[in-house]
Amino acid sequence: MYLRALTDGLVEVPDPGDQARHQARALLADIGPEALHERLSQMDPETASRLKPNDSQRIARAWEVRMGTGRGLAAWQQEPALPAAPCRFVSVRLDPPRDELRAAIARRFDAMLEAGACDEVAALLAQHLPDTVPAMRAHGVPELARVLRGESSLEEARETAVRAIGRYTRRQATWFRHHRLGREGDDMVSFHRMSESTQLLEREIQKIENFIQNRIDQS
Numbered sequence: 001m002y003l004r005a006l007t008d009g010l011v012e013v014p015d016p017g018d019q020a021r022h023q024a025r026a027l028l029a030d031i032g033p034e035a036l037h038e039r040l041s042q043m044d045p046e047t048a049s050r051l052k053p054n055d056s057q058r059i060a061r062a063w064e065v066r067m068g069t070g071r072g073l074a075a076w077q078q079e080p081a082l083p084a085a086p087c088r089f090v091s092v093r094l095d096p097p098r099d100e101l102r103a104a105i106a107r108r109f110d111a112m113l114e115a116g117a118c119d120e121v122a123a124l125l126a127q128h129l130p131d132t133v134p135a136m137r138a139h140g141v142p143e144l145a146r147v148l149r150g151e152s153s154l155e156e157a158r159e160t161a162v163r164a165i166g167r168y169t170r171r172q173a174t175w176f177r178h179h180r181l182g183r184e185g186d187d188m189v190s191f192h193r194m195s196e197s198t199q200l201l202e203r204e205i206q207k208i209e210n211f212i213q214n215r216i217d218q219s
Contacts, residue, residue, distance in 0.1 A: 005084075011079050011082070013065060013069070014069050014076075016067065017068045020067040024061070028059070029130045036059050037051060039063075040063055044066045044074070046072055046075070047066070061073070090215050095173060101169060102166050105169070110158070118144055118154075121148060125145060125148060125149075139161065143158075
């Protein structure tokens with residue numbers, strides 16, 4: 001969304017207000033995302049049809065916009081967008097081989113555990129936040145929460161979290177393959193190599209720097 005807003009512009013949706021926001025969050029906590037999605041289907045079928053019934057964050061956003069502005073989010077998105085940034089864009093995508101990326105994810109998650117991730121999750125649980133709050137759905141939080149509740153071992157949680165993060169990066173890669181960023185005439189390039197320490201190799205850094213400098217020189 002942030003990249004699209006920068007390169008293509010973004011529709012300006014009015015602020016639905018605190019009352020609509022609080023209502024959406026309260027309903028989400030009370031009846032859950034599937035039931036709220038069903039209610040949204042009756043109020044704003046066009047927007048609801050674009051959302052998965054378990055996508056709590058987007059469902060709550062769609063509900064608050066419909067209730068706070070009197071129009072559905074899909075209707076607002078058909079309005080003229082704010083202009084994109086007045087620039088020519090160069091997209092640089094880092095796309096390492098899947099096996100290297102999976103190994104890097106595992107190393108990073110292990111480093112998070114060593115740095116006190118379980119203590120962080122324990123502090124979150126102590127606040128008794130609803131499971132629908134974004135912080136409670138962050139990578140690794142649901143898995144480590146199950147460990148702290150005695151529902152899973154740490155090793156099981158680690159394996160589950162690493163797999164879940166891997167699936168997330170796969171969806172990211174798929175999205176970027178099918179969605180070109182920027183306008184006609186903008187450039188995009190992918191770099192695929194990573195070092196064993198998960199940092200880009202020196203020569204790959206140099207390639208990126210040269211690529212960007214060449215585009216600056218041509219503009």
